[in-house]
Amino acid sequence: MSKSVNFRSSLHRIDLMKLELRGITKRFGALVANDHIDLTVEAGEIHALLGENGAGKSTLMNVLYGLYRAEEGEILLDDVVQHFNGPGDAMAAGIGMVHQHFMLIPVFTVAENVMLGHEETKAGGRLDLPAARKHVREISQRFGFDVDPDALVEDLPVGVQQRVEIIKALSRDAKVLVFDEPTAVLTPAETDELMVIMRQLKASGTSIVFITHKLREVREVADRITVIRLGKVVGEASPTASNVELATQMVGRAVDLTVDKAPAVPGAAALAVRGLTVLDQFGQILVNNVSFEVHTGEILAIAGVQGNGQTALTEALMGLQTRVTGEITLDGKSLRGHSVRQVLDAGVGFVPEDRNEDGLVGEFTIAENLMLDRSNAEPFVKRWNVQRAFLSAFAEKKVKEFDVRAQGIETPVGKLSGGNQQKVVLARELGRDLRLFIAAQPTRGLDVGSVEFVHERIVATRDAGTPVIVISTELDEVAALADRIMVMYRGRIVGIVPGDTPRAVLGLMMAGETPAGEGAAA
Amino acid sequence: MSTVAPAVQPASPAADHRPEFEVVTSWKAPIALGIFTVVAFLLFVAFGREGISTLRLSTSSDLIQLPDLELPTLVTGIVISVLLLLITGVSVWMVRSKRRVPIWLISVFAVLFLIGFLVWAAAGETIPVPGLLFGSLSLAVPLIFGALGGVISERVGVVNIAIEGQLLAGAFTSAMVASLTNQPLLGLVAAMFAGVLVSMVLASFSIKYFVDQVIVGVVLNVLVIGVTGFLYSQVMAPNAELLNQPPRFERINIPLLSEIPIIGPVLFRQTLIVYIMYVAVAVVYYGLFHTRWGLRLRSVGEHPQAADTVGINVARTRFWNVSLAGAIVGLGGAYFTLGSVGAFGKEMTAGAGFIALAAVIFGRWDPIRATLAALLFGFASNLQNVLSVIGSPVPSEFMLMLPYVITIAAVAGFVGTSRGPAASGKPYIKS
Numbered sequence: 040m041s042k043s044v045n046f047r048s049s050l051h052r053i054d055l056m057k058l059e060l061r062g063i064t065k066r067f068g069a070l071v072a073n074d075h076i077d078l079t080v081e082a083g084e085i086h087a088l089l090g091e092n093g094a095g096k097s098t099l100m101n102v103l104y105g106l107y108r109a110e111e112g113e114i115l116l117d118d119v120v121q122h123f124n125g126p127g128d129a130m131a132a133g134i135g136m137v138h139q140h141f142m143l144i145p146v147f148t149v150a151e152n153v154m155l156g157h158e159e160t161k162a163g164g165r166l167d168l169p170a171a172r173k174h175v176r177e178i179s180q181r182f183g184f185d186v187d188p189d190a191l192v193e194d195l196p197v198g199v200q201q202r203v204e205i206i207k208a209l210s211r212d213a214k215v216l217v218f219d220e221p222t223a224v225l226t227p228a229e230t231d232e233l234m235v236i237m238r239q240l241k242a243s244g245t246s247i248v249f250i251t252h253k254l255r256e257v258r259e260v261a262d263r264i265t266v267i268r269l270g271k272v273v274g275e276a277s278p279t280a281s282n283v284e285l286a287t288q289m290v291g292r293a294v295d296l297t298v299d300k301a302p303a304v305p306g307a308a309a310l311a312v313r314g315l316t317v318l319d320q321f322g323q324i325l326v327n328n329v330s331f332e333v334h335t336g337e338i339l340a341i342a343g344v345q346g347n348g349q350t351a352l353t354e355a356l357m358g359l360q361t362r363v364t365g366e367i368t369l370d371g372k373s374l375r376g377h378s379v380r381q382v383l384d385a386g387v388g389f390v391p392e393d394r395n396e397d398g399l400v401g402e403f404t405i406a407e408n409l410m411l412d413r414s415n416a417e418p419f420v421k422r423w424n425v426q427r428a429f430l431s432a433f434a435e436k437k438v439k440e441f442d443v444r445a446q447g448i449e450t451p452v453g454k455l456s457g458g459n460q461q462k463v464v465l466a467r468e469l470g471r472d473l474r475l476f477i478a479a480q481p482t483r484g485l486d487v488g489s490v491e492f493v494h495e496r497i498v499a500t501r502d503a504g505t506p507v508i509v510i511s512t513e514l515d516e517v518a519a520l521a522d523r524i525m526v527m528y529r530g531r532i533v534g535i536v537p538g539d540t541p542r543a544v545l546g547l548m549m550a551g552e553t554p555a556g557e558g559a560a561a
Numbered sequence: 562m563s564t565v566a567p568a569v570q571p572a573s574p575a576a577d578h579r580p581e582f583e584v585v586t587s588w589k590a591p592i593a594l595g596i597f598t599v600v601a602f603l604l605f606v607a608f609g610r611e612g613i614s615t616l617r618l619s620t621s622s623d624l625i626q627l628p629d630l631e632l633p634t635l636v637t638g639i640v641i642s643v644l645l646l647l648i649t650g651v652s653v654w655m656v657r658s659k660r661r662v663p664i665w666l667i668s669v670f671a672v673l674f675l676i677g678f679l680v681w682a683a684a685g686e687t688i689p690v691p692g693l694l695f696g697s698l699s700l701a702v703p704l705i706f707g708a709l710g711g712v713i714s715e716r717v718g719v720v721n722i723a724i725e726g727q728l729l730a731g732a733f734t735s736a737m738v739a740s741l742t743n744q745p746l747l748g749l750v751a752a753m754f755a756g757v758l759v760s761m762v763l764a765s766f767s768i769k770y771f772v773d774q775v776i777v778g779v780v781l782n783v784l785v786i787g788v789t790g791f792l793y794s795q796v797m798a799p800n801a802e803l804l805n806q807p808p809r810f811e812r813i814n815i816p817l818l819s820e821i822p823i824i825g826p827v828l829f830r831q832t833l834i835v836y837i838m839y840v841a842v843a844v845v846y847y848g849l850f851h852t853r854w855g856l857r858l859r860s861v862g863e864h865p866q867a868a869d870t871v872g873i874n875v876a877r878t879r880f881w882n883v884s885l886a887g888a889i890v891g892l893g894g895a896y897f898t899l900g901s902v903g904a905f906g907k908e909m910t911a912g913a914g915f916i917a918l919a920a921v922i923f924g925r926w927d928p929i930r931a932t933l934a935a936l937l938f939g940f941a942s943n944l945q946n947v948l949s950v951i952g953s954p955v956p957s958e959f960m961l962m963l964p965y966v967i968t969i970a971a972v973a974g975f976v977g978t979s980r981g982p983a984a985s986g987k988p989y990i991k992s
Contacts, residue, residue, distance in 0.1 A: 106870070106991075127872025142867035144860050145983070155860055156871030158853040165851050207871075324581045530581070 055082030056214035063112035072098040074270040085247045087261035095270040105129040135213025137204045139220040145193035198229040217248045227546030303522040306335035309506040315365035325351035327530035333506040340521030341510045348530035386474030401453030406434035441466040458489025479510040590662040594649040605638030610684035634684040641677035682953040694827045701939025706893025707917025708931040710886035717882040718862035720986040722778025725914025726785035730755040731894020733789040736905035739807035756891020764883040771988040846928040862982035865989040
C-alpha cells in the first residue's frame with residue numbers, strides 16, 4: 040500500500056501552472072483561423088473556450104499542442120516563452136490534450152496506448168508492460184475510473200475510451216489539460232460524470248481548458264469563459280450569464296433558441312418497419328429486431344449516442360446495407376432489398392449524416408450536385424446529353440429558394456461553408472415529390488443561422504404532410520423538432536416516447552434504461 | 562485528508578460493452594472441401610493406381626537411419642478419400658448449426674490431401690522426403706526474407722510492392738561484389754545496401770512527396786528489371802569470369818541438431834544465409850511485438866495521427882523502417898546468387914517478390930505466420946520439381962501452375978476477412 044501513499048502525496052503538488060497565449064495568429068491560405076488571440080488560463084482553473092463550429096477553437100488548441108505552428112504570437116507557461124516543434128515538446132512542457140477524435144490505436148490495449156511514446160523497457164529491450172498496467176491502475180484508482188489495462192481500445196465504449204485519453208495525458212504529468220469538444224460523443228450521464236472528473240482534476244491542481252459550443256456545460260463547470268467568434272476573441276463572460284446572453288455573444292446577434300412549430304397533425308401510418316435486423320460483414324449486429332411506424336405529418340426523432348445503430352438503420356431504409364432481414368413498407372409497398380435508385384424513385388428523400396462523404400461531390404459545381412439524384416432522367420438529361428440550359432435555370436431557382444450563399448451556381452460545393460453545403464443537399468432532396476423524408480444529423484457542424492434555416496425547412500416538410508425521420512445525437516435538436524422520440528441503444532429501441540419527454544428521462548434512455556411505466560416499445 | 566473528490570461510479574450497470582455478434586454463415590469452406598473431396602475420389606480411387614509408394618525418410622549420411630515407408634497406393638488413396646469425406650461432412654454440419662469451420666480442420670484436410678496426392682503420384686516410385694523438404698526450404702528462403710521486409714514495411718504503413726525489385730537488386734549486387742572481392746560476406750552486405758537503395762526511393766517518393774505507393778512500387782520493379790538486365794547483358798555477361806562467378810557460402814552442419822531424423826538434415830545443414838534467416842524471423846517477431854521499436858512502428862501504421870500526438874515522428878519512423886525492410890529483402894536477393902544458383906541471371910527472381918507479398922497477406926501481417934505461408938509456397942514449387950523428376954502422371958505445365966494456384970486460393974479464400982494495418986498505403990499528410 041506504500042505505493043498508493045506515494046501517489047497520493049504526489050497529488051499535493053504545488054507546481055500549478057499558468058498558461059498564457061499572446062497574439063496567436065494562424066492562417067490557412069487566405070483564411071485567418073486565429074486572429075491575434077489572447078488567452079490566459081490561471082493555475083488550477085477550468086477555463087471554457089466557447090465558440091461556434093469553425094470559430095477557430097480547435098486550431099488554437101492545435102497551435103498550443105504543437106501540431107500547428109502559429110505565424111505570430113507566443114505561448115507562455117508560468118511566464119516563460121515556449122517554442123514547440125511538435126506535440127512531444129508540448130507534452131514535455133506539461134500540456135496534455137483529450138482530442139475530439141480520440142488519438143488512440145484501436146488494436147492496442149489500454150496499457151499499450153498509455154505507454155506509447157514514453158515506453159519503459161526491461162532487459163533485452165522488452166517493453167515493461169507490467170509497469171504500464173500498474174500505472175494505468177494507479178491513475179484509474181485515483182479518479183475512480185473502471186478501466187481494464189488489458190482491454191483492447193476498440194472494444195471499449197466511447198466514454199471509457201475518453202478516460203483512457205485522460206489517463207494517457209495524466210501519465211505524462213500534464214499540468215494543463217485541454218478537452219476538445221469532449222461531450223460530443225457522450226451520453227448525458229457520461230457528460231455529467233465528465234464534469235465531476237474535471238472538478239476532481241482541478242482539485243488535484245490541473246488547469247483545464249474546456250473547448251465547447253454547448254452552453255449548458257460551460258455554465259455548469261467553468262470558472263471563466265472566453266468567447267471567440269470568427270477567429271477573434273470577442274470577450275469574456277461569467278458562468279452566471281444566461282444561455283441567451285452567451286449565445287448572443289457567441290453568434291454575434293440575438294438568437295432564437297426555440298423552433299416555431301405548430302402541434303403535429305399526424306395522419307395514417309406511412310412507413311412501417313417490422314423486425315428489422317442489420318448485420319455488418321463480420322456478423323456484428325448493428326440493428327437488432329427493430330419495429331416502428333412513422334405517420335404522415337409527424338416528425339419522428341431517433342435519439343441516441345453516436346454508434347448505437349442509427350446510421351445502419353437509415354442506411355438499411357435507403358437500401359445501402361446488404362445483410363438486412365425484416366420488413367420495410369412505405370405506403371403498403373415493400374422497400375426491403377430494393378436498390379437505392381428504387382428507394383429514391385419510391386419518393387424517399389435523404390440527408391446523409393456526412394454531407395462531404397455521402398451527400399455531395401466536392402469538386403462538382405452547385406448545379407451538378409443539384410441534379411445528382413436525377414442524372415438518368417428527363418428533363419435533366421435527354422439522349423445522354425445533360426441539358427445545361429435547363430439545369431442552370433433550375434439551379435438558379437433552387438439557390439434563391441434555399442438561400443445558398445455562393446459566387447454562382449458554377450462554384451464547386453467543396454468551396455462552400457458547411458451551412459451552404461447542407462442547403463444544397465436539402466434543395467436537392469426536397470426537390471422531388473416526397474413520401475418520406477429522412478434527415479441524419481441535419482445540423483452537425485453548422486453555424487446557428489444555418490441551423491435555424493434547416494430546422495424551419497424540416498418543420499415545413501412535415502406541415503406539408505410528409506412523414507419525417509430526424510436522426511440526431513443532440514438532445515437540443517431532438518427536443519426542438521420531435522413530435523415523437525425513439526431512443527436507440529446498442530441496436531435496439533429502448534422506447535418511443537412523446538416529444539416533450541424531459542431531458543433527464545431521455546438521458547437515462549440513451550444509456551439503455553427503459554423508462555419507468557413504459558412497456559417495451561412497439 | 563485528501564483533496565480528491567469522491568470517486569465517480571462507472572458509467573452504466575452493464576459491464577459488458579462488447580458488440581453483439583451473429584455468425585455469418587458462409588458455405589465457402591464446405592464447398593471448397595467438397596470439391597477437393599470429389600477430386601480425391603476421382604484421382605485416388607476412380608483413377609487409382611496400383612503398386613507400392615515408397616517414402617524415403619532418411620538421407621544416406623544420417624546417423625540414425627529410418628526405414629523407408631512403403632504404402633500400398635490404392636488402399637492409402639481409399640482411406641484418405643474417406644477421411645476427406647468425413648471432414649467435409651463435419652464442415653457441412655458445422656455450417657448448418659451456424660458455426661464457423663475452424664482453421665485447424667481445414668489444415669488437417671489440406672495435409673491429408675497432400676499426403677494422398679504424394680502417395681498417388683509416387684505409385685511404384687520412391688519419394689525422398691528429406692530432399693523434398695530441403696528443396697522446399699531452399700525455394701522458401703528468398704520468399705521469407707521478402708515477406709519479413711513486407712511485414713515491416715506494411716506494418717509501418719507503406720505498401721511494399723517493390724519487394725521484387727529489392728530482391729533482384731540484391732541478387733545482382735551481391736553477385737557482382739562477391740565476384741570482385743571473392744568474399745561472399747561482402748556480397749551479402751552489398752545486397753543489403755542495394756535493397757536499402759531501392760527502398761529509399763520508395764520511401765522518399767511515398768512519404769515525402771505522397772506519390773501513390775503502389776504506383777511507385779510497380780515503377781521501381783520495372784526500373785530494377787531494366788537496369789539489372791541492361792548491366793547484365795552489357796557489363797556482366799561479357800566479363801562473366803570476373804563479375805559473375807561469386808564464391809558461394811559453404812554448408813555448415815550444426816552438431817547434434819543436424820542428426821535429428823527427417824528435419825535435422827533439412828534445417829541444420831544449411832548455409833550462413835539460412836541461419837541468418839532463422840535469427841531474422843525470431844528477431845523481427847520479438848521486436849515487432851515486444852519492444853519499443855515495434856510498438857511505435859505498429860502505431861504509425863495503424864493511426865499515424867495518434868502516434869504524432871504522442872511525439873513520434875511519423876515520416877522518420879516510416880522512412881527508416883522501410884529502409885530496414887529493404888535491407889532484409891536484399892539478403893533474400895543475395896540467397897539467389899550466393900546461396901543457391903551461384904551466378905546472376907536476367908530476371909532470376911521470377912516473381913518471387915510478388916509471392917512474398919502474398920505470403921505477407923496470407924500470414925496476416927505476422928512474421929511467423931508469413932514465414933509459414935512462404936514455406937507453404939516453397940513446398941508447392943518444389944513439389945512440382947520432385948514430381949517431374951520421378952515422372953508423375955500429371956503434366957509438368959499443370960504442376961508449374963500449382964504454387965500460383967495455391968497462392969490465389971490462399972489469399973482469396975481463407976483470409977478474406979483479415980484486417981491489415983489500418984493506415985497501410987495511406988500517406989500521412991500533416992495540415
